[in-house]
């Protein structure tokens with residue numbers, strides 16, 4: 183049995199492994215190069231190297247919508263392709279099987295534990311500064327909170343890698359259950375196709391089911407756990423080659439009489455033409471959603487300004503007549519670097535407004551309050567509209583707030 187599987191040339195697996203390893207490398211590097219990371223201590227989010235604050239939640243929301251849409255569209259078209267080609271759990275499902283053979287169950291479990299502890303450290307780095315933690319470990323310190331987090335998650339990952347394995351994908355993972363809801367008859371699936379002139383071509387050898395690490399028999403309709411890895415296709419190719427017949431097991435789109443096989447790896451252009459109509463809508467929507475996300479990211483405000491109206495009124499002597507007021511001007515630096523911000527008051531007659539200070543230096547995410555006194559030098563009854571403006575010297579970031587001062 184083992185030798186039978188050993189003869190299968192796993193061609194598709196090579197491409198898949200390259201994709202899985204590239205994604206794994208990205209996931210490991212991401213928090214250390216601030217590609218994507220929540221920084222819980224500062225309550226901010228790093229995205230593509232820029233820091234976003236709570237005020238920028240709309241950017242994150244738009245990006246999340248884009249990612250969810252891409253995953254759902256890919257699943258609707260190609261099944262659990264995300265599991266087989268992207269998810270690290272499935273990569274380790276396969277690797278641990280070969281580690282069992284090479285190092286025995288105990289050696290495989292120990293290797294899984296080491297990788298799991300590293301994985302838990304990477305997960306922790308998604309929420310805080312991983313390099314700083316590493317420096318503390320190197321200095322002989324072991325902070326309790328992060329260490330418990332890493333040990334807890336490390337144990338969980340070890341269980342997932344060494345014991346639960348494909349049960350995580352089959353039973354626990356919500357995406358797997360979601361897939362069985364969103365797939366339809368047009369979703370890509372595996373099918374034995376009886377080609378014209380080659381009826382009943384399947385040798386019923388069972389090699390395709392034997393090689394499947396997810397325990398699926400690809401000749402049946404029950405394929406909700408299939409992760410589109412392609413191993414069974416390569417197995418079937420071996421059998422068909424030996425029998426000098428075309429390979430019959432294939433990924434198909436459509437169902438019944440309308441089923442069309444994505445047959446030959448060599449005929450890329452035919453496959454593209456076959457898939458193109460199904461790809462137009464998802465690609466168009468992905469471009470629109472992705473473009474909107476990029477636009478929102480590029481045009482997000484970098485400084486915010488709020489003026490608390492009539493923070494304190496200055497009453498004229500002898501009656502309830504407001505002759506002046508004191509307002510609190512709050513400035514918050516929403517950029518990802520420190521900057522000096524200049525404050526201006528526009529729209530009031532000369533000498534009516536006095537800012538406690540006209541410039542202020544703020545670190546990223548820092549907020550400060552400046553007092554603004556509006557004191558008319560002459561009694562001009564009416565509503566006086568004016569604008570408080572702030573401009574960042576380095577970033578050019580700008581914000582303004584319109585308000586009024588009323589003279590009775």
Ligand code: SF4
Nearest residue numbers: 394408409411412414
């Ligand atoms: S049925 Fe085939 S493609 Fe699907 S998981 Fe099993 S081996 Fe991979």
Ligand code: SF4
Nearest residue numbers: 384385387388390418
């Ligand atoms: S490997 Fe191909 S020929 Fe053998 S049982 Fe599966 S589909 Fe049939």
